Structure formats: C-alpha cells, structure tokens
Amino acid sequence: MTTQPSPPTAQPSLTERRKAATQLDIARAAAELFAEHGPDGTTAEAIATRAGVALRTFYRYFRNKQDAVAPLLAAGGDQWRELLAAAEPGAGVLTALERAVAEVLSAPDAHAVEQLGWTRGLLRAAEEDPALRAVWYRVNQESEERLTPILGALAGKDADPLEVRLAAAAATAAIRTALEAWALTDAATEGPGSPAELAARCLRELTGGMSLS
Incomplete structure (x- = not known):
C-alpha cells in the first residue's frame, strides 16, 4: 500500500495575519503603558489609544488589560514549537529541546x-498583579498542551506517552522558571x-532521569 505524503501545512490567511498583527500592536502598547504607569495606572482605553485602535476592537480580541499582553508572553513559545516541529524525527527529543x-x-x-x-518588564509587574500573573500561567499551560503532540511526533510511535507528557511539562517549566528567575x-x-543559560540548567535538572533520548 502506497503511503500518501502529508498535505502541506496551511498558511495563515491574510485576515488571520492582520488579526495577529493587530493583537501584537495592542500587546506592545499594553506593555509600554504597564512599564510607564504600572497595570493599576493603565486602562483599556489608554491601551487602545496607544495602539491606534477603537476600544471595541480592543475588547474584540482581549477580555481585559492584563490579557492584552498574552501575545507578547506567548511569542517565544510559538517560536520554539515551530523549531521543534521542524526538527528531524529521530534527532532525539531531549537534544532537540536543548537546541x-x-x-x-x-x-x-x-x-x-x-x-x-x-x-522581563511584564514578569516584574506580574509580581504585584495577580491577574497579570494568571495570564502568564495560562500562556505556559497552553504552550505545554501544544508542545506535547509535537514531542510525541519527535519521539516516535513507540514512545511512552507519559514520558512525552513529562518532557513537555519539564521543558515548559524550565523556560518559565528560568525567565522568572532572570527577570x-x-x-x-x-x-x-542569562535566560538561555538558566533554562539549559533547569532543563538538565528536570530531564536528567528521563529515558527519552
């Protein structure tokens, strides 16, 4: 039986790219204002004005002012999942994670x-803002959930699903802990x-006893 090649991954539409760009503009405006005035001194209206969008546009994308920075906090996770998804199968899960x-x-x-x-600025602000801290935790949880199937594909069909989930949790925790400590x-x-040096150290500590290669 001939195996058909997998269809190419669909590229984001122009509408999706515009939506993502608008969300990132709002996120940067929110981060700037948080740095200048703190979360308590910043309003959704001020963020919308700084980003050059209507207030209704702000609320179309975000529930509150703290939620607005999620795209900035998630950017690194998006990038490293792309790198892992592009890694060669059989390269080794832990090696791919380290790279x-x-x-x-x-x-x-x-x-x-x-x-x-x-x-760094957002994580420092999150120390005194439970709502902002909750956004950070949510971003990390979502990243871990999206990372698990990617690591499963890298590990291969014979890999222990529990080990794969543990690797995703450990990798996410390593980056989160490193960034929080560095901030x-x-x-x-x-x-x-630096973040890279701390994350490498955390990753080694958390994955040292795993059987995944």
Whole structure:
C-alpha cells in the first residue's frame, strides 16, 4: 500500500495575519503603558489609544488589560514549537529541546534583546498583579498542551506517552522558571545568568532521569 505524503501545512490567511498583527500592536502598547504607569495606572482605553485602535476592537480580541499582553508572553513559545516541529524525527527529543531552548532564548540581535526586555518588564509587574500573573500561567499551560503532540511526533510511535507528557511539562517549566528567575535580576541577555543559560540548567535538572533520548 502506497503511503500518501502529508498535505502541506496551511498558511495563515491574510485576515488571520492582520488579526495577529493587530493583537501584537495592542500587546506592545499594553506593555509600554504597564512599564510607564504600572497595570493599576493603565486602562483599556489608554491601551487602545496607544495602539491606534477603537476600544471595541480592543475588547474584540482581549477580555481585559492584563490579557492584552498574552501575545507578547506567548511569542517565544510559538517560536520554539515551530523549531521543534521542524526538527528531524529521530534527532532525539531531549537534544532537540536543548537546541530549541538555546536558540529561542539567545539574544543575537536587537529584536531578540527587545523581546526579552518586554518579558522581563511584564514578569516584574506580574509580581504585584495577580491577574497579570494568571495570564502568564495560562500562556505556559497552553504552550505545554501544544508542545506535547509535537514531542510525541519527535519521539516516535513507540514512545511512552507519559514520558512525552513529562518532557513537555519539564521543558515548559524550565523556560518559565528560568525567565522568572532572570527577570528578578539585572543579568544580561547573554552569558552567565542569562535566560538561555538558566533554562539549559533547569532543563538538565528536570530531564536528567528521563529515558527519552
């Protein structure tokens, strides 16, 4: 029996790309205002004005002002899942995770440094804002759920499903913990104490006893 090739992954439509761009504009506006005035001193109206959209557009995409920063907090997770989805099957789940984490959390250019700067500012603000902290936790939970089938495909059909789920949970926790720890310091985006260095350390600690290669 001939195996048919898998259909190519559908590319986002123009409408979907415009929606994502608008959401990211709103997220950046919210992050800027949180940095300037704190979450308590920022309103949804101010965010909409800064982003150049109507208030009804803001509420079409987000439930509240804290929810508006979710696209910024989720950007790194989106990127590393794409890297893992593109990894060669049989390359080794843990090896692929280490490479993806190192690439996503490195800061080789100004854009990457800026992205990590947004994350640091938001995580610092979340220390005093339970609603913002809840958004961060939700973003991580959603990332873990989306990561699990990707790691399952990398591990192969004979892999233990529990090990796959554990690897997804460990990888997500490693990045979350590393970013939270880094955000509370003044460490640079590269070198000792950086997100990439901390995440690699956390990943090794959390996956050391796994049988996945």
